[in-house]
Structures are given as C-alpha cells and as structure tokens.
Amino acid sequence: MSSEEPAGRVVKIFITGQDPRSLRTVELDNWTGVAITGQPEFFKKALEAEVLSRSCVYLLIRSSADDDLPEIYVGESDDFSQRYLTGKFPIDFDSFLIFTSKDDALTRAHVKWLELELWSILKGNRGKVVVANTNKPTGSNLPRADIATMRTYLSNTIYVLEALGYDLFSVQERTSVSPSTKQTDAQPSEITGLRLDLYSMLPRRPDDHAFLRYENGAYTLLQDSKINAKVTESLPANVRKLRDQLIAEGDLVDHGDYLQLSRDIPFSKPSPASALVKGRSSTGYIDWMRKSDGVPLGAVLGMVAAGQALEDPAQ
Known part of the structure; x- marks a missing residue:
C-alpha cells in the first residue's frame, strides 16, 4: 500500500x-x-x-x-x-x-x-x-x-x-472529519472525478433557468438560480418548508414573476432541488439537463455507468 x-x-x-x-x-x-x-x-x-x-x-x-x-x-x-x-x-x-x-x-x-x-x-x-x-x-x-x-x-x-x-x-x-471517508452502496452518479453543470427551466418560462452542479458526490443548487413564484399541491411537504424558510430568511428574493436564490444550497439528491425550482413534485433525473447539450441527468448517468462519457463535453 x-x-x-x-x-x-x-x-x-x-x-x-x-x-x-x-x-x-x-x-x-x-x-x-x-x-x-x-x-x-x-x-x-x-x-x-x-x-x-x-x-x-x-x-x-x-x-x-x-x-x-x-x-x-x-x-x-x-x-x-x-x-x-x-x-x-x-x-x-x-x-x-x-x-x-x-x-x-x-x-x-x-x-x-x-x-x-x-x-x-x-x-x-x-x-x-x-x-x-x-x-x-x-x-x-x-x-x-x-x-x-x-x-x-x-x-x-x-x-x-x-x-x-x-x-x-x-x-x-x-x-x-476523517482522513478516509467510506462511501457505501455508491450509485452511478457517485463516480470519482465526475463533474456536471446542469440546468432546469421554470414552468411556462423557458428563458428562466435554475442551475445545479454535481461534483465530488454532491449536488449544489447555485446562487442566482430562478425559482418558480407559484407552487402546486404536489410540492412535497418538506421542500415546501424549505422554500418557506428560504423566503423568511431572505435567501429567496421575490422578483415578481419569479424568485431568485441568493446563495448556494447543497442537496443529497437532484429531485428535491428540481421540486424547489419547479414548485411541484419533480423527477430530477428528467428535469435537470446538462448545460452543454440538453441531455437529461438520468441519461448522462446511464452513459457514465456504461463508461461512455465521464466528463461534460463542454469542459
């Protein structure tokens, strides 16, 4: 060794x-x-x-x-x-x-x-x-x-x-906290060295985008991402709580037609991040797309698992 x-x-x-x-x-x-x-x-x-x-x-x-x-x-x-x-x-x-x-x-x-x-x-x-x-x-x-x-x-x-x-x-x-971190049951997205820059569009506002970065096994919803001003009943309960907290603490700023994030927010999974953006239930592996070519996150991870593409082609 x-x-x-x-x-x-x-x-x-x-x-x-x-x-x-x-x-x-x-x-x-x-x-x-x-x-x-x-x-x-x-x-x-x-x-x-x-x-x-x-x-x-x-x-x-x-x-x-x-x-x-x-x-x-x-x-x-x-x-x-x-x-x-x-x-x-x-x-x-x-x-x-x-x-x-x-x-x-x-x-x-x-x-x-x-x-x-x-x-x-x-x-x-x-x-x-x-x-x-x-x-x-x-x-x-x-x-x-x-x-x-x-x-x-x-x-x-x-x-x-x-x-x-x-x-x-x-x-x-x-x-x-430790010189060596054990990763258990790694999913296809948890591949060392993989970095992805992703985006998602607001419902009925295709020019307004939110941005998600995957790097070192973590998802981060990036500052300045735009968030849907409206929510539906399908928005998961705890994501709704998160949204309310961000608004109350000034981390989501109201711009009338949309809200805007004033700081980065870490996520464990892509779907709660896209649910926050969309204002409704969301499947992150479909709703997040690679910035360079628009390929959905799930398809990108499938290619990574198959060994076809480790890095974003734009990088």
Missing part, C-alpha cells in the same frame, strides 16, 4: 437478534463512543441497554420520498434509558440513532454541546434535511480542552452516520 493510499477504518456492527433489521450497536476503531440504532419497533429494547443510562445525544429520523427531504429531530439526555418511557415522541420516525460512550467520559455538558453542534450543522445543510426542533438547543460552555475532545467525538459521529448511509452532511464536513 502506497503512503498516499488511505488506510481506512473499521466499523463494527453487532445485530442483537436473528432479524437483520433488529437493534444494532455500532462501534468505530480507536473510539470509546458507541451508537445504538434501529427502527421504532426496537426502541423499547434500546432503552434496556445498560450503556444508555449514561449521557447521550440522539437523532430521530423520518425518511422521505425521492423528491422530498428527510426530517430529523436532534436531542440529548443525561439518562436516555428514562427518556420517552411514555412513547410520546416529538416526531414520527422510522429510524433512530443514539450516541453515547462505553465509559463515563461523556457528561451532560458534553452532550448538550454535541446537540447544538449537530443541530447547527444539519440546519446549515437545509437542502439535505429538515430539522424538526422548534427551538435552538442551548449548548454548553466547555473548557478548551473539552471542546477539542468533543470535536473528535463529533467527527467520529459524522463518520459513523455517513458509513451507515445517512447523507446529511456537506462534502467539506464529510472529508474534513
């Missing part, structure tokens, strides 16, 4: 039952942290885990359709085994992840710091996820040494989430 080649990391997953969907514990090499994850039917069993009597930070995740965004609730507890005993959750969810420590290293102040950091990162990646928390976490004031330790814990948390297939973070966050 060359000195430039990443050594990789070991992620160990233990399934606690015969059913592969059962409660799982996830560990990472050289880390005292541990994650417990599963589907709602295994939540009660998770509360029985001795390790969850310690301080924890957790995510409740509700998945979405291909053209919508997932919803996440971020929380913390100093004794998770006593949390949600009544079954009253802040959101409906289809998976949960609880992060704690195999020893007593994590305190309530630590997990409150982690909760705020995760909330802030996910809030900043609003094109990838809708954060369900109604209030901003309070966080905590930690000594500088503790902050350094918690940044390492946060890095490992992000690494585990990405290794489990949760594409919630930006490329910069993903690559900055």
